[in-house]
Amino acid sequence: MTSNNTQSRKVEQSRLDHVIGEIKKRQQKLTQSIKRAKTEEKNLNEHFYDDVKINYVGDSTTIETALSIRQQQQMLMERNNSWQHASGRLDVLEKLENNPYFARVDFKEKGEPGPETIYIGLSSFTNDKDEFLVYDWRAPISSIYYDGKLGDVTYNSPEGKQDVNLSLKRQFIIKDGQIENMFDTQETIGDQMLLEVLNEKSSSQMKTIVTTIQQEQNAIIRDTDSDLLFVQGAAGSGKTSAVLQRIAYLLYRYRGNLTSDQVIMFSPNQLFNDYVQNVLPELGEQNMVQMTYWQFASRRVPSFKVQNLFQQFEQEQSPASEKITNLKSSYAFFNLLTRYGNRLARGGVQFRDIKFRGEPFIDKEKIKEIYYGFNSNYKLMNRIEATKEELIKILNRRVSSEMKKKWVQEMIEGLSEEQLRMFYQQPDQEFESGDDEYKFIAKRIVTESLESVAKYINNFRFINFSAQYNHFMQQVPRIFDLEEHGVTTAEWQAEVKQTLSKMKAKELPIEDVSCYLYLYDLLTGKTGERSMKFVFIDEIQDYTPFQIAYLKFNFPNARFTMLGDLNQTILATEPNQRLLADISHLFDPEKTSVAQLTTSYRSTKQVTDFTRGILRNGQKITAFERIGPKPVMVSCSDESEMIDELADQLTAQADKGLTTAVITKSLQESKDVFNLLKQKGVKSTLIGSENQRLVEGTLIVPAYLAKGLEFDSVVMYNASDAVYQKESERQLVYTIASRAMHTLAILYTNQKSRLLGDIDESLYEVKI
Numbered sequence: 001m002t003s004n005n006t007q008s009r010k011v012e013q014s015r016l017d018h019v020i021g022e023i024k025k026r027q028q029k030l031t032q033s034i035k036r037a038k039t040e041e042k043n044l045n046e047h048f049y050d051d052v053k054i055n056y057v058g059d060s061t062t063i064e065t066a067l068s069i070r071q072q073q074q075m076l077m078e079r080n081n082s083w084q085h086a087s088g089r090l091d092v093l094e095k096l097e098n099n100p101y102f103a104r105v106d107f108k109e110k111g112e113p114g115p116e117t118i119y120i121g122l123s124s125f126t127n128d129k130d131e132f133l134v135y136d137w138r139a140p141i142s143s144i145y146y147d148g149k150l151g152d153v154t155y156n157s158p159e160g161k162q163d164v165n166l167s168l169k170r171q172f173i174i175k176d177g178q179i180e181n182m183f184d185t186q187e188t189i190g191d192q193m194l195l196e197v198l199n200e201k202s203s204s205q206m207k208t209i210v211t212t213i214q215q216e217q218n219a220i221i222r223d224t225d226s227d228l229l230f231v232q233g234a235a236g237s238g239k240t241s242a243v244l245q246r247i248a249y250l251l252y253r254y255r256g257n258l259t260s261d262q263v264i265m266f267s268p269n270q271l272f273n274d275y276v277q278n279v280l281p282e283l284g285e286q287n288m289v290q291m292t293y294w295q296f297a298s299r300r301v302p303s304f305k306v307q308n309l310f311q312q313f314e315q316e317q318s319p320a321s322e323k324i325t326n327l328k329s330s331y332a333f334f335n336l337l338t339r340y341g342n343r344l345a346r347g348g349v350q351f352r353d354i355k356f357r358g359e360p361f362i363d364k365e366k367i368k369e370i371y372y373g374f375n376s377n378y379k380l381m382n383r384i385e386a387t388k389e390e391l392i393k394i395l396n397r398r399v400s401s402e403m404k405k406k407w408v409q410e411m412i413e414g415l416s417e418e419q420l421r422m423f424y425q426q427p428d429q430e431f432e433s434g435d436d437e438y439k440f441i442a443k444r445i446v447t448e449s450l451e452s453v454a455k456y457i458n459n460f461r462f463i464n465f466s467a468q469y470n471h472f473m474q475q476v477p478r479i480f481d482l483e484e485h486g487v488t489t490a491e492w493q494a495e496v497k498q499t500l501s502k503m504k505a506k507e508l509p510i511e512d513v514s515c516y517l518y519l520y521d522l523l524t525g526k527t528g529e530r531s532m533k534f535v536f537i538d539e540i541q542d543y544t545p546f547q548i549a550y551l552k553f554n555f556p557n558a559r560f561t562m563l564g565d566l567n568q569t570i571l572a573t574e575p576n577q578r579l580l581a582d583i584s585h586l587f588d589p590e591k592t593s594v595a596q597l598t599t600s601y602r603s604t605k606q607v608t609d610f611t612r613g614i615l616r617n618g619q620k621i622t623a624f625e626r627i628g629p630k631p632v633m634v635s636c637s638d639e640s641e642m643i644d645e646l647a648d649q650l651t652a653q654a655d656k657g658l659t660t661a662v663i664t665k666s667l668q669e670s671k672d673v674f675n676l677l678k679q680k681g682v683k684s685t686l687i688g689s690e691n692q693r694l695v696e697g698t699l700i701v702p703a704y705l706a707k708g709l710e711f712d713s714v715v716m717y718n719a720s721d722a723v724y725q726k727e728s729e730r731q732l733v734y735t736i737a738s739r740a741m742h743t744l745a746i747l748y749t750n751q752k753s754r755l756l757g758d759i760d761e762s763l764y765e766v767k768i
């Protein structure tokens with residue numbers, strides 16, 4: 001129902017004018033107080049020492065001086081904090097000024113007399129009398145806007161569940177301080193508003209969805225009970241959107257106890273990081289920490305080159321090595337490593353000599369004796385710490401014997417007067433005798449030289465981690481039933497050989513890097529990043545159970561939100577089938593929630609109905625009623641016709657100012673298409689690496705980089721049967737096609753991929 005009744009619109013506009021007036025007044029006040037605080041800070045800085053009582057006589061006065069300095073510093077800091085806080089607030093007000101709110105709800109609380117009216121916007125705003133003119137969309141009461149139909153509704157407040165009766169729900173579209181449109185709605189969030197939002201063009205940056213959050217999404221956003229919140233959602237159902245608003249919600253809900261650096265989000269690739277980076281700032285919050293699993297793992301092993309996304313996607317694996325990759329990625333393998341780690345308390349740790357000046361200094365036999373000399377109930381962590389302490393003690397004891405060595409004598413003899421003086425504590429240092437001076441210098445030389453050894457010990461370099469990983473792999477057939485996982489001992493041995501030669505060449509396959517890091521952590525007693533409170537993992541279907549278990553181990557105090565679409569696995573690895581079952585072992589079932597999002601908002605009904613047809617055992621996917629053209633399948637006689645067809649389509653799209661992505665299977669094919677188009681004078685941008693930025697216009701992008709993104713129009717290039725044949729590629733085909741918002745074209749030569757064969761013919765047009 002639309003409420004464009006002129007009278008009520010006038011009333012709303014005049015209320016809006018009033019609120020904007022108040023916001024402007026507040027802005028002025030804040031600007032002045034920032035100015036004042038800045039001037040005060042400047043003055044304080046300039047006259048810092050004027051007000052500090054400096055007195056160098058006697059101990060007590062020095063303390064007084066220090067106190068006085070501290071007080072000055074504190075004042076400075078307070079001024080600084082206050083203007084920084086005020087300027088943060090000013091940023092928010094700037095956002096509110098043009099568009100202070102997007103909704104109004106009227107409701108009556110049980111037992112209260114008249115109905116109350118509240119307005120909901122991006123952030124709260126109160127007038128000088130502390131009356132709320134706007135409520136933050138994250139406030140407990142705002143939930144009724146997203147959750148309830150008119151009538152009785154319940155919401156969660158800090159005091160518990162509250163019942164209210166909702167009598168009006170009004171949505172506004174406000175631009176530059178003017179109400180452009182307003183609707184009254186009975187429903188949770190009126191389709192009309194949603195339609196307006198969804199009909200907009202795509203952009204290279206994701207937008208916020210606060211004005212149209214859907215009820216199921218609201219439940220995900222506001223969940224504060226679960227240790228694990230697992231969101232399964234169809235392509236385009238708003239998983240990523242919901243989760244970004246969830247982060248904003250959590251930062252609001254736990255303000256004071258949670259900062260954005262205690263929230264981390266793992267994303268599928270760096271392109272995606274760029275795509276979502278504006279959402280939180282638009283909501284007035286700072287971005288969380290964001291990285292890919294590859295970045296997370298490879299920064300910890302700087303001496304290795306970790307296999308990247310491109311290599312993973314484009315590698316051809318033999319069936320045997322595929323089986324082994326699956327095994328190494330499994331939860332069973334994670335448990336095996338844990339068991340192996342426990343056994344190391346009894347024997348098997350691989351030590352390395354500690355050398356000094358190229359000579360063995362403490363040999364590995366000695367280190368082993370120390371390490372295993374401690375009480376048998378010592379855990380690995382205590383054992384290594386105690387060993388470290390013992391080795392440092394040995395090091396300290398060796399200083400005096402080392403001082404008598406010939407190299408020290410030679411070194412001192414070779415020093416000029418000036419160089420010698422550099423070792424003095426103070427330039428005019430005096431010694432009782434030449435012998436004293438010699439001893440002093442010798443001690444300094446030796447301690448300085450031994451510093452590198454101390455560092456070596458402190459960094460646990462006396463353990464040879466590569467050899468340890470090798471030892472583990474050699475042990476596997478003895479401590480694990482390989483046959484049960486369909487792997488023969490011979491296959492395993494061949495794999496070990498290959499991994500070792502890769503490690504010699506300083507390369508680590510992605511599945512090995514997690515094992516390697518976990519083993520490292522077990523041995524050194526590293527217990528992860530304990531300060532991280534919330535971990536978000538997007539596209540969870542592309543993670544292996546091992547990686548998830550390792551992330552859980554690495555963030556022991558965090559609550560997890562995992563989002564995924566089990567229909568969109570881009571890397572066709574088998575353990576994903578058991579992903580949910582494996583994950584559930586890691587969390588308390590009482591504290592685990594599973595949410596489903598089934599409506600696809602990204603694509604038109606025609607595109608969604610078509611893409612659903614690609615899936616065999618697809619989860620339930622409902623199309624949102626937004627109408628567009630049917631997808632088109634274009635059969636071309638050969639490659640050159642396919643490029644001609646593509647060029648025609650792109651030219652037509654570009655005229656409409658739409659962003660089109662041409663998605664190919666491999667990077668090489670993207671490069672070829674890009675060059676061929678260039679020859680034809682068609683402008684496009686090749687997205688060949690994760691480090692690029694998304695731009696408007698025509699993009700050529702390989703499938704594995706299109707993950708999580710969306711475009712007005714998608715052309716799936718070369719969807720021929722020769723290219724997409726394997727059943728395991730069905731989800732990849734689905735992922736590609738489901739990137740389209742408004743139009744989708746599929747080009748192929750000869751025969752279209754068999755994976756597109758089951759789609760009902762009424763769902764697409766054919767062009768020959």
Ligand SMILES: Nc1ncnc2c1ncn2[C@@H]1O[C@H](COP(=O)(O)OP(=O)(O)OP(=O)(O)O)[C@@H](O)[C@H]1O
Nearest residue numbers: 209212213214235236237238239240241601602708
């Ligand atoms: N409640 C909503 N209101 C308006 N737009 C929405 C809403 N929910 C989702 N959308 C839009 O739908 C599109 C898809 O959302 P999003 O990328 O979050 O989906 P996803 O589930 O993460 O998709 P995929 O798994 O395919 O990457 C985005 O353009 C988003 O803005």
